[in-house]
Amino acid sequence: MASPKIRTMPGKVFRSCAVFTLIAPVVAAIVGLTACGSDRLVDPPLPTDAEQFSPPVVYSTWWNMTQACSGLTGSLGAVSWYKTSQVLHAVGTGDVVIGYWTAGSNRIVMLSSAMLDGGAVRHEMLHSLIAQGGHPRSQFLGKCAGTVDCERGCITDGGPYPPPPESPIHEPGDSIDLTVEIAPTNPTSGFDDGFFSITVTAHNRSTHWATVTPASPTTDTASTFSYDARSPAQQRSGGEIAEDPSQRIFAPGETKKHVFDFRIGDDPFLAQLQTGNYTVRGGFSDYWSSTGSFVIGP
Numbered sequence: 001m002a003s004p005k006i007r008t009m010p011g012k013v014f015r016s017c018a019v020f021t022l023i024a025p026v027v028a029a030i031v032g033l034t035a036c037g038s039d040r041l042v043d044p045p046l047p048t049d050a051e052q053f054s055p056p057v058v059y060s061t062w063w064n065m066t067q068a069c070s071g072l073t074g075s076l077g078a079v080s081w082y083k084t085s086q087v088l089h090a091v092g093t094g095d096v097v098i099g100y101w102t103a104g105s106n107r108i109v110m111l112s113s114a115m116l117d118g119g120a121v122r123h124e125m126l127h128s129l130i131a132q133g134g135h136p137r138s139q140f141l142g143k144c145a146g147t148v149d150c151e152r153g154c155i156t157d158g159g160p161y162p163p164p165p166e167s168p169i170h171e172p173g174d175s176i177d178l179t180v181e182i183a184p185t186n187p188t189s190g191f192d193d194g195f196f197s198i199t200v201t202a203h204n205r206s207t208h209w210a211t212v213t214p215a216s217p218t219t220d221t222a223s224t225f226s227y228d229a230r231s232p233a234q235q236r237s238g239g240e241i242a243e244d245p246s247q248r249i250f251a252p253g254e255t256k257k258h259v260f261d262f263r264i265g266d267d268p269f270l271a272q273l274q275t276g277n278y279t280v281r282g283g284f285s286d287y288w289s290s291t292g293s294f295v296i297g298p
Contacts, residue, residue, distance in 0.1 A: 043104040047084040050109060055081055058195040059121065065259070066122045069144040072129040079128050082109045101127035118197070118261035119149035137161075141246050146225070146258035151243050161245040168209040168249050173287025176212060176250075177203040180227070180282030180289050187264060188297040194264035196296075200225045200282030200289070201257040204250035211249050212285040219286040224248055225258035226283035231276035231296075239283070264296055 055076060063076040088097045088111065098117075099110040101124045108124045115121065123140075126148050130139060137158035140150040150158070179201045187196035202225070204210050214221060224247055226239030240258055242248040250256065265272035275296045282289045 041103040043102045043107055046082060046109065047086045047088070049086055050082045050084045052080065052082050053115075055079075056116065056193060058116075058118075058192040061192055061195070062118055062122050063125055065147055066125040066129060066144065069147045070126060070129050070139055071143060074129045076125075078106055079125075080105060080107045081115075082107065083112045083115050084109060085112050099124055101133075103131075103133060106131075116195075116263075118195070118259070119147075123148040123150065123154075137246075141244060145246065146256060155244045164209040164249065164251070166209050168211045169206070170213040171204075171206060171210045173212050173215060173285050175205060175210070176284055176287065177201075177205060178282055178284055178287065178289035179203075180280055180292055182280065182292075182294045186295045186297060187262075189264050196262055196264070198227050198229065198260045198262065198280060198282070199257055200227055200260070200284070201255060202250075202284040203255045204253060206250075207252045209249065209251060212287070214285045216286055221285075222248065223285050225256075225260075227260050227280065228283070228288070229273060229278050229280045231274070231278045233276055234274050236273060 060076060067073055088100065088109075098114040099108065099120060101108050106128055108128065110121065110124070122144075126139060126144055127133070130136065135141075135150065135154045135157040140148060140154055141158050144150075181199045181201070183197050183199065184191055187194065214223070220241065222242045224240045224242050226237065228237040229235070238260065240247075247256075260271070262271050262273050264275065266274050273296055275298050277293065277295050279291050279293050281291050
């Protein structure tokens with residue numbers, strides 16, 4: 001199963017003398033400090049135990065993924081990265097957050113326990129690329145939906161879901177084209193330190209707005225993407241639940257996707273898979289793609 005997320009609610013940015021406020025989305029906060037007599041944002045103080053770190057090699061892959069989904073380009077080298085073991089709280093609300101992006105110097109601070117959480121890190125990378133606080137729906141729930149984490153606070157901050165121009169028709173899952181992709185195709189510990197992803201893609205073949213009706217009456221109608229990976233020695237599966245209508249309603253011809261992040265390893269409490277030969281399927285609602293295969297090497 002994927003590592004758990006800490007979800008929080010958004011606050012507001014106050015741009016006044018000597019005041020800063022944390023904006024706390026699902027997995028992040030956005031921090032701004034306005035200097036007296038100036039509109040220039042500068043960085044608030046770092047946590048007392050904060051340590052600067054060089055981006056792990058997989059950050060380049062995650063940065064490229066975020067550039068690709070957002071349609072924006074930027075320099076990963078321009079971002080300053082810090083880690084901390086201190087509990088981070090949003091000013092005003094007191095909500096716990098696991099990371100934040102700072103507008104003043106393009107700084108990202110992550111909890112040490114979350115600095116290798118792909119969806120959370122890409123969330124902060126997207127803030128850096130769009131160079132603003134807040135969570136524009138067009139990016140976090142649009143272009144980069146499924147590539148970056150966006151839940152609860154992020155969704156609320158993005159504003160209400162605009163109703164479709166027609167009522168979505170209810171389609172069976174076999175009207176949706178499902179595919180699954182492993183990147184890299186056959187992961188090894190020598191590439192990206194053993195990090196890899198299983199990406200499930202769902203395409204609406206219909207010319208109408210649509211939502212998927214589960215085949216089983218016991219399936220949660222909010223169930224969206226899922227995966228199932230099996231080897232002779234191990235089986236892992238997991239899935240997502242929609243918290244926003246955009247995650248389960250398809251526009252005509254729309255393609256949605258979700259990235260599940262993994263690392264080669266044998267820790268049963270982390271998103272890790274052991275070396276071996278695997279079969280894999282991707283799902284949406286309670287429908288599944290055809291079965292593929294891949295090999296995780298040493």
